[in-house]
Amino acid sequence: MVRQLDKERDEIIRAEIGKAYHFKNGGHWEEGEKHLINAWQLYPEPKYNWDYSEMSLYIIAEFYLDWKKYDQAKKWAQEVFKCEPEPGDGTPYLFLGKIHYEEGELDEARKYFEKAHEVSGRRVFQGEDPKYFKFLKEKRK
Numbered sequence: 001m002v003r004q005l006d007k008e009r010d011e012i013i014r015a016e017i018g019k020a021y022h023f024k025n026g027g028h029w030e031e032g033e034k035h036l037i038n039a040w041q042l043y044p045e046p047k048y049n050w051d052y053s054e055m056s057l058y059i060i061a062e063f064y065l066d067w068k069k070y071d072q073a074k075k076w077a078q079e080v081f082k083c084e085p086e087p088g089d090g091t092p093y094l095f096l097g098k099i100h101y102e103e104g105e106l107d108e109a110r111k112y113f114e115k116a117h118e119v120s121g122r123r124v125f126q127g128e129d130p131k132y133f134k135f136l137k138e139k140r141k
Contacts, residue, residue, distance in 0.1 A: 002049060002050065002051050003049055003050055003051065004050070004051045005043075005050050005051060005052060009042060009044075010052065012042060013039045013042050013043070013052065013056065014052075016035045016036070016038050016039035016042065017035070017036065017039050017056070017059055019032075019035040020032040020033070020034075020035035020036040020039070020063065021063075023035065024063060024066070024067075029067050032063065033063070033067075036059070036060050036063055037060075039056060039060075040056060040057075040060060043056070048079075048082040048083045048084075049083075053083050054080055054083040054085065057076055057077070057079050057080045057083065058077075058080065058091075058095060060076045061073045061074075061076035061077040061079075061080070061095060061099070062095075064076060065098065065099055065102060068102075070099055070102070070103040073099045074096065074099050074100075077092065077095045077096050077099060078096070080092045080095070088119060088120060089119065089120060089124075090115065090116035090117065090118070090119035090120030090121075090124040091116070091120070091124060093112045093113070093115040093116035093119060093124075094112070094113065094116035094120075094124050094125065094128070094132070096112040097109045097110075097111075097112030097113040097115075097116060097132065098128070098132060100112060101113075101131075101132060101135065106135075109135070110135070110136070113132060113133075113135065113136040114136065117136060
Protein backbone atom coordinates (compact mmCIF):
# COMPACT_ATOMS: atom_id res chain seq x y z
CA MET A 1 0.00 0.00 0.00
CA VAL A 2 1.34 3.40 -1.00
CA ARG A 3 1.42 5.95 1.77
CA GLN A 4 1.54 9.72 1.58
CA LEU A 5 4.41 11.66 3.09
CA ASP A 6 3.64 14.43 5.51
CA LYS A 7 3.74 17.82 3.80
CA GLU A 8 6.89 19.05 5.54
CA ARG A 9 8.97 15.98 4.66
CA ASP A 10 7.63 16.00 1.10
CA GLU A 11 8.68 19.64 0.67
CA ILE A 12 12.16 18.95 2.08
CA ILE A 13 12.66 16.00 -0.26
CA ARG A 14 11.52 18.00 -3.28
CA ALA A 15 13.79 20.89 -2.25
CA GLU A 16 16.77 18.51 -2.06
CA ILE A 17 15.98 17.21 -5.54
CA GLY A 18 15.70 20.80 -6.80
CA LYS A 19 19.12 21.61 -5.30
CA ALA A 20 20.57 18.53 -6.97
CA TYR A 21 19.44 19.71 -10.38
CA HIS A 22 20.64 23.23 -9.69
CA PHE A 23 24.13 21.86 -9.06
CA LYS A 24 23.91 19.47 -12.01
CA ASN A 25 22.94 22.28 -14.36
CA GLY A 26 25.96 24.22 -13.12
CA GLY A 27 28.25 21.27 -13.81
CA HIS A 28 28.71 20.40 -10.13
CA TRP A 29 27.68 16.77 -10.37
CA GLU A 30 29.22 15.59 -7.09
CA GLU A 31 27.39 18.24 -5.09
CA GLY A 32 24.16 17.41 -6.88
CA GLU A 33 24.66 13.74 -6.12
CA LYS A 34 24.92 14.50 -2.40
CA HIS A 35 21.54 16.22 -2.45
CA LEU A 36 19.87 13.36 -4.32
CA ILE A 37 21.22 10.76 -1.92
CA ASN A 38 20.13 12.93 0.98
CA ALA A 39 16.64 13.20 -0.53
CA TRP A 40 16.39 9.41 -0.72
CA GLN A 41 17.66 9.01 2.84
CA LEU A 42 14.88 11.31 4.06
CA TYR A 43 12.23 8.72 3.20
CA PRO A 44 11.10 6.76 6.24
CA GLU A 45 11.34 2.98 6.12
CA PRO A 46 10.08 1.18 4.19
CA LYS A 47 11.36 3.64 1.57
CA TYR A 48 9.58 2.01 -1.36
CA ASN A 49 6.03 2.46 -0.12
CA TRP A 50 5.65 6.24 -0.35
CA ASP A 51 3.70 8.18 -2.94
CA TYR A 52 6.81 9.85 -4.39
CA SER A 53 9.32 6.99 -3.95
CA GLU A 54 9.07 5.66 -7.49
CA MET A 55 9.44 9.10 -9.04
CA SER A 56 12.42 9.87 -6.82
CA LEU A 57 14.14 6.69 -7.95
CA TYR A 58 13.60 7.61 -11.60
CA ILE A 59 15.01 11.07 -10.91
CA ILE A 60 18.12 9.61 -9.29
CA ALA A 61 18.60 7.06 -12.08
CA GLU A 62 18.17 9.75 -14.73
CA PHE A 63 20.70 11.96 -12.95
CA TYR A 64 23.29 9.19 -13.20
CA LEU A 65 22.30 8.46 -16.80
CA ASP A 66 22.86 12.10 -17.72
CA TRP A 67 26.20 11.97 -15.89
CA LYS A 68 27.04 8.81 -17.87
CA LYS A 69 27.53 6.81 -14.68
CA TYR A 70 25.72 3.86 -16.15
CA ASP A 71 26.30 1.35 -13.36
CA GLN A 72 24.82 3.75 -10.83
CA ALA A 73 21.94 4.55 -13.18
CA LYS A 74 21.15 0.83 -13.55
CA LYS A 75 21.34 0.28 -9.80
CA TRP A 76 18.81 3.02 -9.06
CA ALA A 77 16.56 2.07 -11.97
CA GLN A 78 16.41 -1.51 -10.67
CA GLU A 79 15.25 -0.16 -7.31
CA VAL A 80 12.03 1.03 -8.97
CA PHE A 81 10.79 -2.57 -9.07
CA LYS A 82 10.74 -2.57 -5.25
CA CYS A 83 8.00 0.06 -5.48
CA GLU A 84 5.81 -2.50 -7.22
CA PRO A 85 4.84 -0.44 -10.28
CA GLU A 86 1.27 -0.68 -11.52
CA PRO A 87 0.40 -3.65 -13.76
CA GLY A 88 0.69 -2.55 -17.36
CA ASP A 89 3.42 0.00 -16.56
CA GLY A 90 6.41 -0.76 -18.74
CA THR A 91 8.29 2.36 -17.66
CA PRO A 92 10.83 0.55 -15.45
CA TYR A 93 11.79 -1.65 -18.39
CA LEU A 94 11.93 1.30 -20.76
CA PHE A 95 14.19 3.17 -18.38
CA LEU A 96 16.60 0.26 -18.08
CA GLY A 97 16.54 -0.07 -21.86
CA LYS A 98 17.50 3.59 -22.22
CA ILE A 99 20.45 3.16 -19.89
CA HIS A 100 21.73 0.10 -21.74
CA TYR A 101 21.17 1.81 -25.09
CA GLU A 102 23.14 4.88 -24.07
CA GLU A 103 25.94 2.69 -22.72
CA GLY A 104 26.08 0.87 -26.05
CA GLU A 105 24.79 -2.44 -24.65
CA LEU A 106 22.32 -2.88 -27.48
CA ASP A 107 21.34 -6.51 -26.87
CA GLU A 108 20.38 -5.67 -23.30
CA ALA A 109 18.65 -2.48 -24.45
CA ARG A 110 16.60 -4.47 -26.95
CA LYS A 111 15.58 -6.96 -24.25
CA TYR A 112 14.27 -4.19 -21.99
CA PHE A 113 12.60 -2.24 -24.81
CA GLU A 114 10.81 -5.40 -25.93
CA LYS A 115 9.61 -6.06 -22.38
CA ALA A 116 8.45 -2.43 -22.01
CA HIS A 117 6.53 -2.75 -25.29
CA GLU A 118 5.07 -6.10 -24.23
CA VAL A 119 3.83 -4.64 -20.93
CA SER A 120 2.63 -1.22 -22.12
CA GLY A 121 2.56 -1.17 -25.89
CA ARG A 122 3.76 1.83 -27.85
CA ARG A 123 2.39 4.31 -25.32
CA VAL A 124 5.35 3.74 -22.99
CA PHE A 125 7.59 5.29 -25.66
CA GLN A 126 5.49 8.45 -26.00
CA GLY A 127 7.37 11.53 -24.86
CA GLU A 128 10.71 9.73 -25.12
CA ASP A 129 13.44 10.33 -27.67
CA PRO A 130 12.11 8.69 -30.87
CA LYS A 131 15.42 6.88 -31.35
CA TYR A 132 14.42 4.28 -28.75
CA PHE A 133 11.22 3.21 -30.51
CA LYS A 134 12.96 3.40 -33.88
CA PHE A 135 15.63 1.05 -32.56
CA LEU A 136 12.95 -1.35 -31.32
CA LYS A 137 11.05 -1.27 -34.64
CA GLU A 138 14.20 -1.86 -36.69
CA LYS A 139 15.05 -5.02 -34.80
CA ARG A 140 11.49 -6.34 -34.88
CA LYS A 141 11.35 -6.43 -38.70
